[in-house]
Amino acid sequence: MKKPKFQAPTGMHDILPEEQKYFQKIYETVSDIVSFYGFKKIDTPILEEAELFSKGIGLSTDIVEKQMYTLKTKGGDFLALRPEFTAGIVRAYIEHGMFTLPQPLKLYTFGPVFRAERPQAGRYRQFHQFDLEVFGEGSAVIDAQIIQICYNILQDLKFKDVIVEVNSIGDSQCRPYYKKLLVNYLKSHQAALCTNCRRRLRESPLRVLDCKEEKCQRVVARAPQIIDHLCQECNNHFKEVLEFLDALELPYHLNPYLVRGLDYYTKTVFEIFEEDSLEEKHIALLGGGRFDMLVKLLGGKDTPVCGVAGGVERIIEGMRARAVRFPRSSSPQVFLAQIGTLAKRRSLKLFEDFRKAKIGMIESFGRDSLKAQLGRAQKSEVKYTLILGQKEALEETVIIRDMDTGRQRTVKLDKIVGEMKRKLKIKK
RNA sequence: GUGAGCGUAGUGUAGUGGUUUAGCACAAGAAUUUGUGGAAUUCUUAGGGGGAGUUCGAAUCUCCUCGCUCACCCCA
Numbered sequence: 001m002k003k004p005k006f007q008a009p010t011g012m013h014d015i016l017p018e019e020q021k022y023f024q025k026i027y028e029t030v031s032d033i034v035s036f037y038g039f040k041k042i043d044t045p046i047l048e049e050a051e052l053f054s055k056g057i058g059l060s061t062d063i064v065e066k067q068m069y070t071l072k073t074k075g076g077d078f079l080a081l082r083p084e085f086t087a088g089i090v091r092a093y094i095e096h097g098m099f100t101l102p103q104p105l106k107l108y109t110f111g112p113v114f115r116a117e118r119p120q121a122g123r124y125r126q127f128h129q130f131d132l133e134v135f136g137e138g139s140a141v142i143d144a145q146i147i148q149i150c151y152n153i154l155q156d157l158k159f160k161d162v163i164v165e166v167n168s169i170g171d172s173q174c175r176p177y178y179k180k181l182l183v184n185y186l187k188s189h190q191a192a193l194c195t196n197c198r199r200r201l202r203e204s205p206l207r208v209l210d211c212k213e214e215k216c217q218r219v220v221a222r223a224p225q226i227i228d229h230l231c232q233e234c235n236n237h238f239k240e241v242l243e244f245l246d247a248l249e250l251p252y253h254l255n256p257y258l259v260r261g262l263d264y265y266t267k268t269v270f271e272i273f274e275e276d277s278l279e280e281k282h283i284a285l286l287g288g289g290r291f292d293m294l295v296k297l298l299g300g301k302d303t304p305v306c307g308v309a310g311g312v313e314r315i316i317e318g319m320r321a322r323a324v325r326f327p328r329s330s331s332p333q334v335f336l337a338q339i340g341t342l343a344k345r346r347s348l349k350l351f352e353d354f355r356k357a358k359i360g361m362i363e364s365f366g367r368d369s370l371k372a373q374l375g376r377a378q379k380s381e382v383k384y385t386l387i388l389g390q391k392e393a394l395e396e397t398v399i400i401r402d403m404d405t406g407r408q409r410t411v412k413l414d415k416i417v418g419e420m421k422r423k424l425k426i427k428k
Numbered sequence: 429g430u431g432a433g434c435g436u437a438g439u440g441u442a443g444u445g446g447u448u449u450a451g452c453a454c455a456a457g458a459a460u461u462u463g464u465g466g467a468a469u470u471c472u473u474a475g476g477g478g479g480a481g482u483u484c485g486a487a488u489c490u491c492c493u494c495g496c497u498c499a500c501c502c503c504a
Contacts, residue, residue, distance in 0.1 A: 007495075062502045066429075120498055129504055261503060287504060311504025339463055374465035389463055403465075
């Protein structure tokens with residue numbers, strides 16, 4: 001293949017017409033469900049000040065350290081393509097004084113986010129997320145409800161066996177203490193760890209916990225667990241979350257080794273997987289948690305927040321795997337074929353009549369041979385074809401052809417819209 | 429950033445140094461038929477990512493480069 005002069009940048013993809021239905025389906029599902037729970041939509045800029053992310057997400061996180069697309073404007077501003085939604089939404093919350101609105105304030109959004117990493121399965125440089133955030137409510141009900149919402153969304157998208165993994169990673173009260181404990185323990189077993197983990201031990205010791213290496217897991221199995229070292233408040237909170245999940249009858253795994261890569265989390269963290277993908281691929285469909293410090297950290301009032309982000313492409317992959325079907329009711333059911341210039345003139349008008357009647361119609365004004373037009377009609381899988389020829393145009397009639405049976409009927413031109421309306425309604 | 433695999437028409441592929449004017453299928457367009465689709469026939473469009481080398485000869489071997497894919501890291 002001769003390489004075209006221009007190609008989409010590495011890790012970024014066109015969303016072709018064929019795949020649009022997946023995105024639409026997901027966005028519709030999310031919007032529907034989430035509005036029921038009182039979420040309002042917000043859109044934030046794709047670019048933000050780079051510092052917003054380095055401060056919010058954490059300077060030493062991979063996302064900020066090496067995955068952020070940054071640029072300097074002509075005016076000297078240092079901006080970054082958003083690598084996730086939360087920081088931007090929190091910024092907007094503070095900037096517009098949304099703490100004056102009735103709390104909890106529930107916001108959602110979706111769109112592209114960017115991370116400059118090596119693309120691979122389920123991972124792109126430009127990908128799409130939907131994102132929910134609940135501001136101003138510290139209660140564990142919210143944590144559980146957000147998980148419930150995610151679960152509902154996946155159910156609606158026909159995911160059967162979904163499993164939620166939850167954990168609590170404590171807060172500024174208890175986590176530093178636990179970290180010390182863990183580091184001490186790991187240091188004494190350093191020899192038994194993989195090289196990666198020995199590095200992690202220095203940089204982010206919590207991450208050793210979810211290493212997949214067998215030898216590390218053996219060490220980790222005896223390590224002190226954060227849930228045994230939560231402070232009173234975190235402990236209660238976590239218990240409540242689990243109780244609520246029980247009450248909702250949501251299947252969950254308590255995974256004491258679940259930690260997340262973003263610094264801003266406190267207390268609850270969770271990830272949602274497809275159950276059968278758990279063993280081989282460790283690719284989460286959604287991930288989220290609570291971050292009660294973030295608003296203050298970014299310059300706002302002390303406000304608890306809980307949120308989640310879903311990976312649209314990853315969900316689509318799952319939908320593809322289970323061959324989720326889409327009703328094709330929205331696609332046009334009528335094809336308009338025309339022969340001769342007089343008929344063509346009439347057809348243009350007729351086409352407009354159908355548009356006004358909100359009946360989907362496909363035309364092929366560029367083609368003249370009836371054969372070619374019927375071929376086209378057949379390919380577009382319509383139920384009916386209207387044939388308007390020279391003769392019909394003169395007689396003010398039109399032929400309705402049923403594409404399944406091949407039966408034809410001639411109808412007066414001024415009756416046709418009503419007639420088709422009836423036919424298509426009855427069919428449904 | 430590290431490592432591995434792969435790159436032949438729009439798509440999917442065959443060919444593993446000469447019998448290749450690179451074969452096949454699907455897709456797309458046209459004709460047979462200026463008024464009736466799913467079939468058939470014929471025709472058309474279009475190809476070894478790019479560069480260098482080995483060789484009498486390269487899609488085929490070597491190197492470089494670009495791209496894609498997968499894994500690690502990390503994450504949605």
